Amino acid sequence: MTEQLTASASEAFVLAPEVMDQLFFEARSANSFIDEPVADETLDAIYEATRMGPTLMNNQPLRIAWIKSEGARRAVAATMSGSNAAKALAAPALAVLSFDPEWHETFEYFFPHAAERKAMFEESTMRSSVGSNNAWLQAGYFMMAVRAAGLAVGPMGGFDHAALDAAINAETGYKSFLIVNIGKPGENAWFQRLPRHEADFAVRSL
Numbered sequence: 563m564t565e566q567l568t569a570s571a572s573e574a575f576v577l578a579p580e581v582m583d584q585l586f587f588e589a590r591s592a593n594s595f596i597d598e599p600v601a602d603e604t605l606d607a608i609y610e611a612t613r614m615g616p617t618l619m620n621n622q623p624l625r626i627a628w629i630k631s632e633g634a635r636r637a638v639a640a641t642m643s644g645s646n647a648a649k650a651l652a653a654p655a656l657a658v659l660s661f662d663p664e665w666h667e668t669f670e671y672f673f674p675h676a677a678e679r680k681a682m683f684e685e686s687t688m689r690s691s692v693g694s695n696n697a698w699l700q701a702g703y704f705m706m707a708v709r710a711a712g713l714a715v716g717p718m719g720g721f722d723h724a725a726l727d728a729a730i731n732a733e734t735g736y737k738s739f740l741i742v743n744i745g746k747p748g749e750n751a752w753f754q755r756l757p758r759h760e761a762d763f764a765v766r767s768l
């Protein structure tokens with residue numbers, strides 16, 4: 563395990579140390595990938611794990627687009643700045659994460675025992691922010707699922723959201739918020755590890 567894990571923390575986890583390393587301590591945001599495709603079955607498995615993470619009233623507003631055709635990939639890259647675009651063009655697998663601002667329409671499906679609570683989300687600004695927040699939560703589960711599949715993520719928020727929505731979300735009305743490169747890390751895949759906040763800065767007990 564890395565030096566970033568305190569001795570007491572290493573004893574607290576019930577998962578094997580190498581699993582914790584793969585998910586957290588040694589996992590990095592990758593900037594390059596080897597040229598090895600990611601199987602469709604792996605992409606399916608990543609969604610199967612992602613969808614099990616908790617969301618508000620089980621609302622699951624995340625919508626994933628796996629970008630498979632060269633045309634779609636070029637359209638995604640066209641919404642990004644130079645270095646991000648190059649990474650998106652080269653990644654073995656590419657996902658656009660969006661949220662559905664009308665996520666409440668399937669309320670009866672995902673919260674059947676109290677479907678009348680759908681009425682709480684009639685107001686569109688609040689509904690959209692609940693959708694965005696919970697899709698971001700699901701994005702975290704998604705990235706951990708990718709790591710659990712033995713792959714690395716390269717998340718990228720630097721793109722023109724309106725342009726990407728016009729290119730791939732026009733029919734659905736979904737709102738894109740994160741592009742994720744996925745694959746096995748390539749040459750010089752990492753920048754220097756940046757500092758994480760210590761617990762005495764970021765955590766308190768009340």
Ligand SMILES: Cc1cc2nc3c(=O)[nH]c(=O)nc-3n(C[C@H](O)[C@H](O)[C@H](O)COP(=O)(O)O)c2cc1C
Nearest residue numbers: 589590591592646717718719720721740752755756
């Ligand atoms: C929401 C989000 C947006 C990001 N946007 C970009 C981006 O546009 N371009 C980029 O190169 N890296 C981007 N990153 C990568 C971060 O810089 C990286 O995850 C962070 O520095 C931690 O790096 P590490 O996981 O290797 O420790 C983004 C990461 C996240 C989670």
